[in-house]
Amino acid sequence: MALTAEEKKRLLSLFEVPEDLSAEAVKMLSQQEMSLILLMEKHIIPSEDLKKEIAHAGIAENPERLIQSAYSRSVLDKVRDEDGGLCYRISNFYGRYPYFAQFEYEEYARFSREKKDRLNEWDFELYYNVFGKDVQAKIRGEETYVHNSTFLTLPEAFELMEKHRGNIYRVPCNCKCMMDVTEKPRNVCINFDSGDNTPADRGHGEKLTLEFAKELTRDWNRQGLMQNGEDFAICNCDGQSCYPLQMARKAGAQGIYPRSNYEMLWNEETCVNCGACARICNFGAFVVGENKKVSFHQDLCWGCTICSANCPKGAITLAPRGSANCEGQAKPIHH
Numbered sequence: 001m002a003l004t005a006e007e008k009k010r011l012l013s014l015f016e017v018p019e020d021l022s023a024e025a026v027k028m029l030s031q032q033e034m035s036l037i038l039l040m041e042k043h044i045i046p047s048e049d050l051k052k053e054i055a056h057a058g059i060a061e062n063p064e065r066l067i068q069s070a071y072s073r074s075v076l077d078k079v080r081d082e083d084g085g086l087c088y089r090i091s092n093f094y095g096r097y098p099y100f101a102q103f104e105y106e107e108y109a110r111f112s113r114e115k116k117d118r119l120n121e122w123d124f125e126l127y128y129n130v131f132g133k134d135v136q137a138k139i140r141g142e143e144t145y146v147h148n149s150t151f152l153t154l155p156e157a158f159e160l161m162e163k164h165r166g167n168i169y170r171v172p173c174n175c176k177c178m179m180d181v182t183e184k185p186r187n188v189c190i191n192f193d194s195g196d197n198t199p200a201d202r203g204h205g206e207k208l209t210l211e212f213a214k215e216l217t218r219d220w221n222r223q224g225l226m227q228n229g230e231d232f233a234i235c236n237c238d239g240q241s242c243y244p245l246q247m248a249r250k251a252g253a254q255g256i257y258p259r260s261n262y263e264m265l266w267n268e269e270t271c272v273n274c275g276a277c278a279r280i281c282n283f284g285a286f287v288v289g290e291n292k293k294v295s296f297h298q299d300l301c302w303g304c305t306i307c308s309a310n311c312p313k314g315a316i317t318l319a320p321r322g323s324a325n326c327e328g329q330a331k332p333i334h335h
Helices: 005-013 019-027 031-040 047-057 063-072 093-103 113-139 153-165 174-179 210-222 244-249 276-279
Strands: 076-080 088-091 168-171 189-193 206-208 226-230 235-239 262-266 287-289 294-296 316-320
Touching: 005 019, 005 031, 019 113, 031 047, 031 063, 031 088, 047 063, 047 088, 063 076, 076 174, 076 262, 093 113, 093 174, 093 316, 113 174, 113 244, 153 210, 153 226, 153 235, 206 210, 210 226, 210 235, 276 287, 276 294
Parallel strands: none
Antiparallel strands: 076 088, 168 189, 168 206, 189 235, 226 235, 262 316, 287 294
């Protein structure tokens, strides 16, 4: 049964939907989910009580199935009471939109480019308001935590995977799916956490062996995706889609967030001008000129390290930041 105008207004308010995105939000919710949001409002409800309320309201013949479906689609979130008992509360549009783009991409792909751009504009503004202050704090020299904190070399990424062997999951990258502008692989996020409200617990993702996870990451690295993350996840980012990198650019945090532990040292004499570095660099730091010669603009380099891993002649090496090998390397080096 269709919602009345008043019910729709209340639904959009409860689910925290911007007025100009209401049509898109409704497409991301089933009729039962809309009724569930109106039923629960902002209350935290124990699981068994919620089943009874759904049945009493006649929203679904199988309340448990509706709860599981709504949780899988990030319409509901799990909450634990003080004794660890399972409760639920409604999510919001900021939580639902990434899951729709990631796991229902065929539906999302039907949205116009204009609507996708508006959705990302709205989403990124909220994202920056939540995390941008911590990036600014890092710029001021304060120790704060922000996800996607550090660029990783392949060995560093593999070391993280080895810590979590047996609990490695692959899911689509929310940034790449939401932005929907890159031709690079999208099913590339490596998660290690499977607790409440994670994609794995919601029933998404592919469980990987350690060996296959390494093989995939090695291949993504070759395709120009940067390894970036920490103990709970490794993102394989591209410069065009990545929200954290967009945030870093807006904040002016190059070299600070994401942190790079290495300087790229380019050896002009060893370089054979194959252009592999230029093809995979996400920041335009390596360029092949009209004379077919490579040039390296170190001021544009963010230190992601993928160029070094893919140089066939070893002309790009890594030096720990602050080491003696980095001295005198601050200016762009041109061929």
